[in-house]
Amino acid sequence: MRVNGLDVEPVIGLEVHVQLATRTKLWCRCPLEFGAEPNSRVCPVCLGLPGALPVLNRQAVEHAVRTAVALNCQVAGFTKWDRKSYFYPDLPKNYQISQYDLPLASGGVFEFPIDHRFARVRLIRAHLEEDAGKNVHDFPGFTGVDLNRTGTPLLEIVTEPDLHSAEECREFAVQLQRLVHYLGVSEANMQMGHMRFEPNINVIIHADGAEHRTPIVEVKNLNSFRSLHGAVAYEINRQVEAWQADGVEAATGNKSNRGWDDEREVTVPQREKEEAHDYRYFPDPDLVPLTIDAAWVAELKEHTPELPICRTERFISEYKVPPKDAPALVDDRATADLLDHAAEAGGDKATLAKHFLSFWSRRVNERGQTVAGLGVPAGHLAELATLQASRKINATAAAQVADALLGRRDAAGATTPSPAKLAEELGLLQSRDEDEIAAWVNEALAKNEKAVQDAISNPKKLQASRGFLVGQVMKLSGGQADPKIVGELIGKRLGEIAGRT
Numbered sequence: 427m428r429v430n431g432l433d434v435e436p437v438i439g440l441e442v443h444v445q446l447a448t449r450t451k452l453w454c455r456c457p458l459e460f461g462a463e464p465n466s467r468v469c470p471v472c473l474g475l476p477g478a479l480p481v482l483n484r485q486a487v488e489h490a491v492r493t494a495v496a497l498n499c500q501v502a503g504f505t506k507w508d509r510k511s512y513f514y515p516d517l518p519k520n521y522q523i524s525q526y527d528l529p530l531a532s533g534g535v536f537e538f539p540i541d542h543r544f545a546r547v548r549l550i551r552a553h554l555e556e557d558a559g560k561n562v563h564d565f566p567g568f569t570g571v572d573l574n575r576t577g578t579p580l581l582e583i584v585t586e587p588d589l590h591s592a593e594e595c596r597e598f599a600v601q602l603q604r605l606v607h608y609l610g611v612s613e614a615n616m617q618m619g620h621m622r623f624e625p626n627i628n629v630i631i632h633a634d635g636a637e638h639r640t641p642i643v644e645v646k647n648l649n650s651f652r653s654l655h656g657a658v659a660y661e662i663n664r665q666v667e668a669w670q671a672d673g674v675e676a677a678t679g680n681k682s683n684r685g686w687d688d689e690r691e692v693t694v695p696q697r698e699k700e701e702a703h704d705y706r707y708f709p710d711p712d713l714v715p716l717t718i719d720a721a722w723v724a725e726l727k728e729h730t731p732e733l734p735i736c737r738t739e740r741f742i743s744e745y746k747v748p749p750k751d752a753p754a755l756v757d758d759r760a761t762a763d764l765l766d767h768a769a770e771a772g773g774d775k776a777t778l779a780k781h782f783l784s785f786w787s788r789r790v791n792e793r794g795q796t797v798a799g800l801g802v803p804a805g806h807l808a809e810l811a812t813l814q815a816s817r818k819i820n821a822t823a824a825a826q827v828a829d830a831l832l833g834r835r836d837a838a839g840a841t842t843p844s845p846a847k848l849a850e851e852l853g854l855l856q857s858r859d860e861d862e863i864a865a866w867v868n869e870a871l872a873k874n875e876k877a878v879q880d881a882i883s884n885p886k887k888l889q890a891s892r893g894f895l896v897g898q899v900m901k902l903s904g905g906q907a908d909p910k911i912v913g914e915l916i917g918k919r920l921g922e923i924a925g926r927t
């Protein structure tokens with residue numbers, strides 16, 4: 427890419443912290459609840475009181491392994507826990523339990539579509555660790571500490587520097603969020619801080635036949651896709667300008683941390699918390715190493731669902747969904763499953779997808795639900811799609827049947843008549859009886875002589891006049907005539923009239 431008249435290549439790696447969706451914390455039984463009264467979800471273990479002993483949460487390991495296999499990582503058979511020492515008011519133990527030299531997973535690769543190609547990002551590692559508490563700065567003259575969040579299980583995922591633009595970083599983050607949400611390992615709610623990003627950014631500048639590398643900057647603690655994109659884009663420009671001004675290049679010891687100012691949309695230098703990474707990592711003496719059974723990993727791998735990116739591609743080709751609409755069908759896993767089940771039950775695929783995207787989605791938006799949450803059985807969805815695909819009802823009628831299905835179910839519980847029965851009850855079945863339709867056509871032509879004249883004598887008005895006549899027939903039939911047959915019969919009659927004159 428070009429920045430300030432220079433040929434530059436941004437090089438970006440990401441560290442991502444994903445909060446795992448466990449019921450309780452990583453080392454104790456305190457519940458994970460967002461927004462609870464400060465310091466009400468704590469115990470001697472997560473408060474770091476002397477003598478309290480941590481016990482590993484199995485569910486957190488399972489979530490981590492599920493994610494690791496979905497990201498094509500190798501899961502370690504043997505892994506251990508290390509103390510990462512630092513002093514901070516929101517960390518009562520003065521160390522974080524993390525994983526240092528033997529992470530739970532390593533290697534791996536994540537591929538995602540962007541700009542009509544697939545970006546390929548290699549992963550260095552993924553490990554489990556605990557979150558710290560939160561400093562609360564909304565008191566006059568002092569700072570509060572809320573320790574409800576201490577001990578929350580996090581999966582830290584570290585990529586190779588395989589990302590090359592702000593857009594790629596954002597898309598990686600979006601697709602990773604879809605993935606962990608799909609796997610059910612994280613609620614991945616950005617507003618609640620379930621995903622935090624820390625990009626490591628520098629730029630290779632090609633100038634005077636040489637490569638110049640700017641010093642690496644790590645931007646800390648970004649909690650939205652927007653801020654991730656903004657911080658990376660800002661850093662790329664800032665680093666190129668800084669190099670043009672001072673010529674300083676990457677060297678040992680000149681990596682620095684910056685923060686993102688969301689209001690001014692700039693990165694700002696950050697005071698270094700720790701000197702020279704002096705975290706004094708050492709194995710936690712309170713925790714035994716963890717051995718992970720290869721058969722269990724294989725079983726979890728076996729049960730990996732079809733992942734959102736693959737499913738999106740499949741829905742586009744199989745259900746003939748416009749690419750921009752496909753994510754809306756895929757992102758809620760239960761809804762995507764329901765669509766597949768309705769197709770397996772014999773529903774016409776393209777029609778099913780249209781129904782999901784049109785009237786079913788509309789109903790969902792009104793109710794703040796998902797399509798799966800509406801509780802309409804797959805068989806009914808399939809039957810309704812087939813009624814329309816086989817032209818027994820038209821699209822408008824299908825929407826009416828859908829409304830009737832939901833209305834009846836709300837009134838009478840789970841038992842509703844089948845869509846075919848409802849369509850018949852409501853008089854929505856289309857007529858394909860040619861004699862009946864011919865009678866409506868003749869009536870419409872007789873009542874609209876002007877349109878007939880226009881159609882046969884003025885080629886410029888032919889299409890509009892024919893459309894008008896089809897509309898008149900549909901009106902006469904109360905919407906029941908099959909529009910395709912109506913069109914054919916009108917064409918035929920107009921031909922006959924034109925031949926006579």
Ligand code: ZN
Pocket residue numbers: 451454455456467468469470471472473577
């Ligand atoms: Zn606790």
Ligand code: MN
Pocket residue numbers: 443555582
């Ligand atoms: Mn971390």
